[in-house]
Amino acid sequence: MIINLINYLRDRWQTVTYCGYGLIALILVWSLTVDTSHAHTWAEMKIPGFWGLFGLGSCTVIILIAKWFGGSGIQTREDYYDK
């Protein structure tokens, strides 16, 4: 059943992608209606979709740092310690 469901979704990848975008939009729209008066900082109260931007920024920064860090020589061949 699980295999069939995954295969079904993979066959309709484009639709799944659009649904994903739709879900993200829905979450962001809902966040505008949520009471932010108890938020910890000014930015959270004033910037709409603050945590969404924060999440996207964090994810991008982490990926780019990992990419740069790995490329700087930290990622090396698997038999490095054997030879």
Next chain:
Amino acid sequence: MTSSFFHPALIMIIGAILLPLVRGPFRKPFLFLIPALTLLNVVYLSFNPGTYGVVQFMDWQLTFGRVDSLSMVFAFIMALMAVIGTIYGMHVEDEWQHVAAWFYVAGSLGVIYSGDYLVLFLFWEMMAFASTFLIWFNQEEGSTAAGFRYILVHTFGGVVLLLGFVLRYQATGDLSFSQMDVDNPQLYTWLIMIGLMLNAAVPPLHSWLPDAYSKATIAGSVFMCAFTTKTAVYTLARSCAGFDVLIVLGVIMTIYGIIYALMENDVRRLLGWEIVSQVGYMVAGVGIGTALAINGTAAHAFAHILYKGLLFMAAGAVIHATGKSKFTELGGLYKKMPVTLIFLLIGSLSVSAFPFLSGFVSKSIIISAAFESHILWAAFLLTVVSAGTFLVAGLRLPWLLFFGESRCSEETMEKACDPPWNMQLAMTIAGFLCILIGSYTPFLYNMLPNPELVYHPYTSYHLSETLQILALTGLGFFWLRKYIQARDTISLDLDWFYRKGGQGFLWLSKNPLQWFDTAWGKAYRVVGLSSLMTTSKFWSWFDWHAIDGIVDGIARCVLAMGRRISLVLQRGQIQQTIYYTLSFAAVLLISYVWF
């Protein structure tokens, strides 16, 4: 000692000693019985807090059973994990793996209930040595060396801890294991903290963790992912709460672990780096040190043991079936291992703090504590890492193992299948608890060290915050996923220093030192040995001709004199002989009297 106290660690130790004798159909029930009895004992003690097992040993009072609100929650999750881990490894025929695992659990429980540093140290070392065998029992290439690295690093940590509490005893005369003075730290304070931090894998003392956990046996790594680091978190929470340096180190840990996890190609090393990252939250929580933060630390340790155990169990199921652990040799496994996929998803979404799963109700306590203590930089960075956690464990891990393109060989895909019943049962228990903790918060919150504190994770603001972060992190992954694909590389880390240092020492031994030894041997043979032989020959000649000549000459002389005397004096006439004898005696007597 009260009669009602029987140390839970003792049940595990007795069980471990008896286990090799229990064979055949009794083996599996026994494997379930001992951890279950231990769990029941821990639960019983939770209802009877107090100080038990106080023993006088020489000048010291040892405390084996300090049962209070902090030790209860940690002991409970450790005993629970012992049950789950043993069920997971029930198919393992080699009894010594179970023996090592049980001694390891006993060490953890012993540390948690200990009230002084001597007892703590005893069980601390028991943990280190028992867990090393879980690495050595793996037949995989490189496990023996990884085990030696692990035990050497932990021995170093143990010695630093020993040095710390001995110096403390010398200075204060106190061996009790309790909160250290934050305002007036001494050298011993830092030494004790370093010793404890090594087991919590706090950078720069962290490299042993991914190294060892990726080389342990499949069932062994399920135990290891739970006990060492979280026991160390308990000891830090007990003794180092409120030390600001731990906030800094904890946040560094979370970031460091997540960056390395993103670069990793081995499934269990990725999970190991993820442990470093998640334990960073707990260390930061200890550093914040408020009642809420300590609650968060305990809650996150509890939740973490279950979802990380679940992830290690799912990864172990993949390795068990395929024999492969590298992402470059796996992928697309959903077709063959759908049940494992479900369990892995429960674990990975729990660690990503999805609503209604365990990470959501535990991680947020620590971040809230940072916000409430106005440590905004830490709170925001920990939130950055929670996005990174979803990226690594919630997206990259299932993508590389199950959903993305298959990089499996035909043989690997052929072998892939869901694991045996006992492994599935263990994963079911852990998965169920992940959902229970996330959906029914009193289960966990009532166990926390400060249950009077009220914390509500299910506010619309917190839900909105979490969903936004998760959704947009998912989007970022979708766009940038080509940068974090599987590559057949390893990532250099601080273990480079001791691994290369060890190789350097080996080179030094093999080359310059060996050369010197050979040259010395040759020189000794040429110069020393021949001169010694010449000298010996001379003394042999001297002995033969000079010493023996003198001795033999004296002997011959005496013999000749004797003959001459006997010719003159002993002619066979008794009167003459008596005459000579009496004359000689008279001369002697007169001489004696005269002088």
